[in-house]
Amino acid sequence: MRSSGVAAMLLASVVTTTPALAQQQQPSVPLIAQGCAGCHGQNGAGQGATPPIAGTSRDEFIKIWAAFRANERPATIMNRIARGYTDAEVAALADHFAARR
Amino acid sequence: MTILTRRRFTALASALAGASVLSPHVVRAQTRPRLVIIGGGFGGASAARFARLQFPQVDVTLIEPKTTFVTCPYGNLVLEGARTLPQISHSYDRLKARGVNLVHDWADAIDPATRTIRLRGGTALSYDKLILSPGIAIRWGALAGYDEAAAEVFPHAWVPGSGEQTTLLRRQLEALPDGGVFGMAIPANPFRCPPGPYERISMVASYLKKHKPRAKILALDAKEAFSKQNLFQDAWTELYPGLIEWVPSNRDGRVVRVDPREKVLETEFGTRHRVDVANVIPPQSAAKIAIDAGLANETGWVPVNPRTFEATRAQHIHVIGDANVGQPMPKSGYIANSTSKQAVASAVALLEGREPPASPVYFNTCYSHVADDYGISVVGVFRPGETGFVETPNSGGVSPRGPLAERREQRRLEALYADAWYASIVEDAFG
The missing domain is CATH 3.50.50.60 (FAD/NAD(P)-binding domain)
Structure with missing residues (x-):
């Protein structure tokens, strides 16, 4: 009952707003990728000694992440970080940073 | 390119003029x-x-x-002399330029x-x-004897304000006689920046080792354990032997009263420690x-x-x-x-x-500097639970232990990554 009420409200907001405005309402960057900005710079552009991740292809990103997670790639902290994210989350990160230049 | 007719231009101009009235x-x-x-x-x-x-x-x-924000992170490097106050001060001008309404x-x-x-x-x-x-x-007064006046003698340097407290503690450190005692009172959990007191011990030790090798740090702690403890203590033993005495609560480390006039930190069982300089990190x-x-x-x-x-x-x-x-x-x-x-x-x-x-993910890395070119970290990946927050199992944790000879590159890189973190996080907040 309650969830159908929410659904109706969401539907109402979709039909009454223009596509441009509806788009505005969602963040353009997935929230999961926000955590990366604390070290890797804005949009994964890299910062100082911390390497850029923007523009890494999706497959490469996922491969590197898996290697960090399995301790199969030299790491200082990424191995510890990699184990904290699910495959679906890593895929979302990969999509996001592959689209950044 | 759009070409406006005179009529449309006039109409547009008057519309704009009307808008500018509001x-x-x-x-x-x-x-x-x-x-x-x-x-x-x-x-x-x-x-x-x-x-x-x-x-x-x-x-x-x-x-x-305030019109300028002084960060707590890297304040310990200002104490050490590796950074200056202006280097850790940031204005709100760029936020303003982005359209944030600033109300000072x-x-x-x-x-x-x-x-x-x-x-x-x-x-x-x-x-x-x-x-x-x-x-x-x-919490002024929660620690007996520690009020705002006492903080002018025993700085906390934990709420940076405009940097006065950090500057005061730095001056006291500079005035500390070689052979003097730098005392610290460290609170029970929870408090701002869990590894902060121990990075501070390390940065003060780094300063003393360079400038006053006969001075000592007496760190009195209301806890028995702390963040990145093994890593900090390994580093202290290896880099600053004999310079740091850390006293946990189960060895009468809990400071219950301070006396700025007598320069005394008094612990639970009545031991009165005379110090030359004291940094009191109070309950919060x-x-x-x-x-x-x-x-x-x-x-x-x-x-x-x-x-x-x-x-x-x-x-x-x-x-x-x-x-x-x-x-x-x-x-x-x-x-x-x-x-x-x-x-x-x-x-x-x-x-x-x-x-x-x-399904949000909350991400944290806390880097600490323990010496020049020597950084350590703790990572945490958190998610909402039923009532509070939950750390993601089998993830995160601290840098690997090991003697500096074996870990030199790890420590060097983490010090560099700490600097990169500082630049990135400041950009993400104030940029």
Whole structure:
């Protein structure tokens, strides 16, 4: 009952707003990728000694992440970080940073 | 290219002229919902910037009394001499340029019922959603003898203000005689920046080793264990042998009274430690405004919904940063930054009748410097649980242990990554 009420409200907001405005309402960057900005710079552009991740292809990103997670790639902290994210989350990160230049 | 006819141009010009009669601010306030943020530290500044970048449909106002923010992170490097105060001071000009309305005033009180904030300057400000990121208050008097006057003799250097406390402690360190004792009183959990006292021990030791090799650090702790303990203690043994004495609570390390006149730190069982300089890191709570608004529980911190950060005791107020009950998340700048985005996205979603973003991940890394070219870290990946926050199992944790000879590259890189973290997080909050 309650969830159908929410659904109706969401539907109402979709039909009454223009596509441009509806788009505005969602963040353009997935929230999961926000955590990366604390070290890797804005949009994964890299910062100082911390390497850029923007523009890494999706497959490469996922491969590197898996290697960090399995301790199969030299790491200082990424191995510890990699184990904290699910495959679906890593895929979302990969999509996001592959689209950044 | 559009070519305007004279007639259309005239019509457009008069329309523009008409619009300019109304102040753009008034038009915005009438048409856009109002997101107000109290506190321009890592949490509040990150929230303001993120809101301005991601949600053009809301009006964003940041209330912060200071025009320059001095960071707690890297304050210990200022004590050491590796950084200067201007290097860790940041202005709000870039946030202003992004369209954040800056109000440089103290927010004195919040009335959750009318959604109004009273400013010290006398005006009131209303909000549709409030992001409250007020930081901590020192619980003056909770440690016997430690009041604001005592802090002028025994600096806390834990709430940076405009840098006065850090500058005072640095001057005292410079005046410390070789062979003197640098005392520290370290509080029980929870407090701002869990590894901070131990980075401070390390940075003071680094200074003493270079300039006053016969001086000593006496660190009296209200705890038996601390963040990154093995890594810190390994480093102290290897780099600063005989220079640091750390006394845990089970060996009478808990300071219960301070006497700035006699320069004494007194512990639980009545031991009076005479020191030449003392850094007293006092017990803390959420900032006064959060407590006055009735948001805090009996522990002095603000319980929040772990998915939206809305205060459990008041609707429409999302409380982020050091002021909330965040355990097991640390009270760190990175957590304030990371959680600010979920809080803002949730506030805007609720404003628009949408569900707050599902399945958030809150990310933290705390780097500490223990010597030149020597950094260590702890990583945490957190998610909302049933009632509070939960650390993701089998993830995160601290840097690997091992003698410096074997770990030199790891330590060197982590010191560099710490510097990169500082630059990145400052950009993400104030840039």
